[in-house]
Amino acid sequence: MIHGSRVSLFLASRAIKRGGKVGTLLNILIIAMVFTNMLIFSGFIGGGVVDMFYDQTVDYVTSDVVIRPDHDERTLFHVDELLDRVNRVPGVARASVRYSIGGTLSHKGSMVSIPITAINPRDEVEVTKIHEHMIEGSDFLSPGDDGIVLGMFVAGHEDPGMDFFDSLGGVRAGDSIEVMYANGVAREYLVKGVFATKSYQADYMAFVSWEEMNEVLGYENTEATEVLVRAFPGEDLFTLKMRLMDFGVQDRVETWEEAMGLEVEDMVETFLIIDTIAIVVSMIIAIVVIGIVFTIKTINNRRQIGIQKAIGIANRIIIGSYVTQALFIWLFGTILGMIIVNMLFFYFSAHPLETPRGDIVPVFEMSAMLENAAWLAVASGLAGFIPAWRITRENTLDAMRG
Structure with missing residues (x-):
């Protein structure tokens, strides 16, 4: 052989x-x-x-782990207590709360109906990277800010043929837009900036500060539609999810893969x-x-x-x-x-x-x-x-x- x-x-x-x-x-x-x-x-x-x-x-939509209401609930309650509990969990680098309410944005005859999301800017910049992709305006939102920040697809272009979705027709930083919230409150905002992450989900969002949302609601808001959790590098996300539940988080806790589901x-x-x-x-x-x-x-x-x-x-x-x-x-x-x-x-x-x-x-x-x-x-x-x-x-x- x-x-x-x-x-x-x-x-x-x-x-x-x-x-x-x-x-x-x-x-x-x-x-x-x-x-x-x-x-x-x-x-x-x-x-x-x-x-x-x-x-x-992970960087723009859900972060590493996301906490959302149970399917029979619309919001998370007592969000301050929840945030404190989450931030104490080993492996959590930072958590950020978000509260979204429907609204119609308008500018010179162009209208877009999307959820308006309230954030705490100090937490948000530690959890997502949206603030790193500003293409209009010099800064992201700051705490107590009374302006609004728009995604590129919301701001849009003057030529409608260049837009993927309904847009405001080419709004830029420094322009004023009107927002009619689902609760009937109307506000006029100065556009603080426009961001472009190249994520279709993130770039069709609009953000205001948590304090501004309190003004819109007419009370101190203690609810949230989701909490985004950033893990320390190298942390096993499924283990972190189980750890959050062990620390008493009773709501729906999902890793980013679970949150995106079948997609x-x-x-x-x-x-x-x-x-x-x-x-x-x-x-x-x-x-x-x-x-x-x-x-x-x-x-x-x-x-x-x-x-x-x-x-x-x-x-x-x-x-x-x-x-x-x-x-x-x-x-x-x-x-x-x-x-x-x-x-x-x-x-x-x-x-x-x-x-x-x-x-x-x-x-x-x-x-x-x-x-x-x-x-x-x-x-x-x-x-x-x-x-x-x-x-x-x-x-x-x-x-x-x-």
């Missing part, structure tokens, strides 16, 4: 040395491109886009299906391309194979030599592909792919690289095995005649 393997390896090395270097290099390049193609979609879509969605959800699962499942299709297509391409190369090679070497059989070299050794040649091309093609993939990673880490949805940095995991390399090895082995197996089955004299 070992002797046969050595003979196969010897025959393969002789064939590679005697073969055309340009052809071998082209085959290696083809495998490298196929390997890169197998990873590029999952890296950008299955990894980059999904991670971007995760980051946007996350459906998106990830869709990307996995598309990624699998892309890998299968790449595998077929690899088998076809390498198969064609080795089919032509074995046909051209048909006479040589017949002579090898005539002098007593076993079929399995001859087949093994062609499989070894295919695996040689696979090995160096995969190494080159890994170099290309890592070069792409370093480039896009420094220069993220900008999209309207957000900046995408591809994620290439080593486990995915090794898995795809293994599948490509199988494809390459088959592409080398099948043509050689077919030729070795022929009659020796017929093969020697070419």
Whole structure:
């Protein structure tokens, strides 16, 4: 067995040395491109886009953990006591309360109906990163502020064709807008700023200070529609969720993944299906391309194979030599592909792919690289095995005649 393997390896090395270097290099390049193609979609879509969605959800919408009313309640009660309790829980970096009430915003004939969310700015800037993405105005809200901050999709553009949703038609920082709250209170606000996070959910929101909401309600508000909790880095979120419940939080406590529900699962499942299709297509391409190369090679070497059989070299050794040649091309093609993939990673880490949805940095995991390399090895082995197996089955004299 070992002797046969050595003979196969010897025959393969002789064939590679005697073969055309340009052809071998082209085959290696083809495998490298196929390997890169197998990873590029999952890296950008299955990894980059999904991670971007995760980051946007945590940084702008739910933070790490969110506390919401039970399904039969509309608000959280005694929110000051709840906030104190949450902030004492080990693993909690900071918590921020939000209270939302429906309202209609209007400006020069343009109207938008969305929830208006009251926040404590000091807490909010510790829990979310919305304040880091102001594109109009110099500052986020401050405690006691009587202005309003709008998301980019709410402010909109003067050209309605540029808007994804109903908007105020191009409101900018310093403009005045009118707000009619669901409780019948009308207010006029100076727009303090406009933010753009590239999150569709966050950018269609409007914020006022907690004190301003108290003025709108006409009393000191002690209720909230949700409490956002930022965990310390490295904290296990499910463990933190259970810890919050152990500390007496009786309301609905969810990690950000649970809060997003089926939206996350459906998106990830869709990307996995598309990624699998892309890998299968790449595998077929690899088998076809390498198969064609080795089919032509074995046909051209048909006479040589017949002579090898005539002098007593076993079929399995001859087949093994062609499989070894295919695996040689696979090995160096995969190494080159890994170099290309890592070069792409370093480039896009420094220069993220900008999209309207957000900046995408591809994620290439080593486990995915090794898995795809293994599948490509199988494809390459088959592409080398099948043509050689077919030729070795022929009659020796017929093969020697070419």
